[in-house]
Amino acid sequence: MTDIVDQATRSRMMSGIRGKNTKPEMLIRKALHARGFRYRLHAPDLPGKPDLVFPRYKAVLFVHGCFWHGHPGCKHFRLPGTRTDFWASKITANCVRDSKQQHLLIEKGWRVLVIWECATRKLQPEYAENVFNLVCGWLKSDTGSAQLDANGLSPLPCSVTESATTLKVLPPNT
Ligand SMILES: [Zn+2]
Numbered sequence: 001m002t003d004i005v006d007q008a009t010r011s012r013m014m015s016g017i018r019g020k021n022t023k024p025e026m027l028i029r030k031a032l033h034a035r036g037f038r039y040r041l042h043a044p045d046l047p048g049k050p051d052l053v054f055p056r057y058k059a060v061l062f063v064h065g066c067f068w069h070g071h072p073g074c075k076h077f078r079l080p081g082t083r084t085d086f087w088a089s090k091i092t093a094n095c096v097r098d099s100k101q102q103h104l105l106i107e108k109g110w111r112v113l114v115i116w117e118c119a120t121r122k123l124q125p126e127y128a129e130n131v132f133n134l135v136c137g138w139l140k141s142d143t144g145s146a147q148l149d150a151n152g153l154s155p156l157p158c159s160v161t162e163s164a165t166t167l168k169v170l171p172p173n174t
Contacts, residue, residue: 048105
């Protein structure tokens with residue numbers, strides 16, 4: 001049972017295995033709190049139980065692990081070479097669910113920000129400053145739903161169909 005996935009894959013999987021209170025999430029929370037932002041955590045009454053909820057800004061924030069949530073085109077999202085079909089269908093299901101929940105939130109008038117884990121990987125002071133500035137700027141703006149990855153902010157692709165189609169290009173095992 002030791003070699004089902006390689007070490008790198010395992011650590012990617014482990015880093016996303018706990019959905020709440022992950023290290024990147026804690027860093028974001030700490031930084032935003034220090035800047036005076038107040039929020040609710042893991043709101044059970046909202047679709048997808050967003051990691052942070054900012055009622056004042058009508059905004060919710062998710063911190064997503066690139067592996068579990070299938071960050072398209074990200075170098076931290078590669079399917080394992082073994083049981084590829086299993087992982088592909090599991091992650092596709094996660095993406096479709098994410099997308100549906102984001103849709104519901106937007107319908108209810110919330111703005112959604114997805115912060116990909118890859119955006120938080122190099123949180124050295126100068127880099128972190130930039131990440132937190134982007135997040136704070138987005139919160140205070142009236143910009144629509146967005147995602148933040150290592151390349152910065154971009155509009156959130158939040159069509160269920162689009163997510164499902166994107167995931168279909170993953171290499172099948174057969
Ligand atoms: Zn990523």
